[in-house]
Amino acid sequence: MHGHHFPEPGDGPASGLLGQVEAAEAALRAAAERGRPGAPDGAAGDTDPQEYFTALIEADQKIEPRDWMPDAYRRTLIRQIAQHAHSEIIGMQPEGNWITRAPSLKRKAILLAKVQDEAGHGLYLYAAAETLGVSRDELVELLLAGRQKYSSIFNYPTLTWADVGAIGWLVDGAAIVNQVPLCRCSYGPYARAMIRICKEESFHQRQGYEILYTLAHGTPAQREMAQDAVNRWWYPSLAMFGPPDRDSTHSEQSMAWKIKRFSNDELRQRFVDMCVPQAEILGLRIPDPELRWNPERQSYDFTPPDYAELMRVISGDGPCNRQRMARRRRAHAEGAWVREAAAAYAAKRAARATAPTEVAA
C-alpha cells in the first residue's frame, strides 16, 4: 500500500501500535524485495504445491490469490475476513444511532467521517475476501441468513453520547490490538487491507479517547456519564478477543499458518496492559476490583469477561442482535429496486454505446 502516511502526533495513545503497523508494512515490502524461495532460477514448477506453500509461509512471504493453498486455509480465511467485513458494516449501526444527536457540529462531522471509514473498511475487506473466489453478494446473503457471524460487541446498545467515546477508546482500541498483528498475516490481500485499516482505526480510537477525556473533565454529570459508559463497555470489549485459549477452536491451525500471530488470551492481556495507564490519564475507573499489577508477570491481573454471556450473544441472544439484523435485512430488501435501477441504467447506456449509428437516407 502507499500514499496514506498521515501526519503523526507521535505521543497519542496509539503511537506504539501505529509504529507496529509501519514495521509490518516495511516487512511486507522487504519480503517482496527478497523474492520468493525456490531454486536460484526460480524453478518452483516441479515442487509439490503443499511443500511450496509451506516454504512460502516459513520464509514469511505472502500467499497471493493465485498461489495454490490448502482448502482449509482458504475456508478459514474466507470465514475470518467475511466476519471481519460484516462487523464493519453492522458496526455502523450503534454509532450511527448518535449522528443526529451529536452534541456539537464538530463532533457530528467527526462521527460522520468515522462511520464513513467503517463502510470503507467493510468494502476493503469484502474485496480481500473476493480474491479467495467468493463474491460479495454470496457473503452478504450468508450474513443476512444468519449463517455467518459478526463481532459480538455490536449487539450492545449505545445508550448515551458517552458510549460513542467508550466505543472509540475501548472497542476500536481492542480492534487495533487484535488487528495490528494481522498486518503480518500470511495472506497478502488481507495483510494489505489491515495495514490500511489500522491506520484509519487509530484516528477512531483517539477520537473516542478525546470524547471521554472531555466528558471526564467536564461537569459532574458529564463525568458520571463517561464513567457509566466505561462501566458498561469494559467487559464486552474484553470479550471481543474471543473465547479463552483452552476453548478456541481455530487458534492453533491459524497460528501455524501465520494467519493469527498471537492467541486470544495473549491479545486480551496486551489490551488490558494498554488500557490501565490510559484510564489513569482519563481519570476514569476500570470497573474491575481485581485489577492489579503483578510484578512477577510484569502484567496486570484482571477479571475475565463472562464467556457464557459471550456465547449467548454470539448465538444470537444478545441485547440488540435482532434489531441489528432486522435493520440490515430491511435496508437490503428496500434497496433492491435501487440496485436494479442502477444495473438497468448501466445496461441501457452500454447498449447505446455499442449500437450501430443510423445513417439518414
Place this chain on the structure above:
Amino acid sequence: MSDDPRTRTGGGAPAKTADRSGWPLWEVFVRPRRGLAHHHVGSLHAPDAELALRNARDLYTRRQEGVSIWVVPAAAITASSPDEKDAFFAPAADKVYRHPTFYEVPEGAAHL
C-alpha cells in the same frame, strides 16, 4: 502486486467468478500526489464506470492519497499464470546483453 483469480488468465485454470448481482467488479488504480505511476489499490463493485470512479474517490482517496484514479472492469484484465511463470519470464535471464553494463566502454570515450 496481487495476481488475481478473478481475472482471466493467459492459460492455466479458468478464473472463478461468482457475481450474480449484475454489478460488475472494477479494479482501482491510484496515482499518488508525487507518484510517477498508478498503483493498484483495490477493487469495488459498481454498475458503471462513472459510479465506479465516484465510489473509488470516496473509498480510496478520503485522505488525499492521490490525484488521479483509473477504474478498469476486472473482466478486461488478463493476468499471467503463476504455474507458467518460469517459462514465461525465463528469457530475461539469459540475455545479459540487454543491460548497458554488459558493454565495455573504451578508455577515454566520454559521455557514454
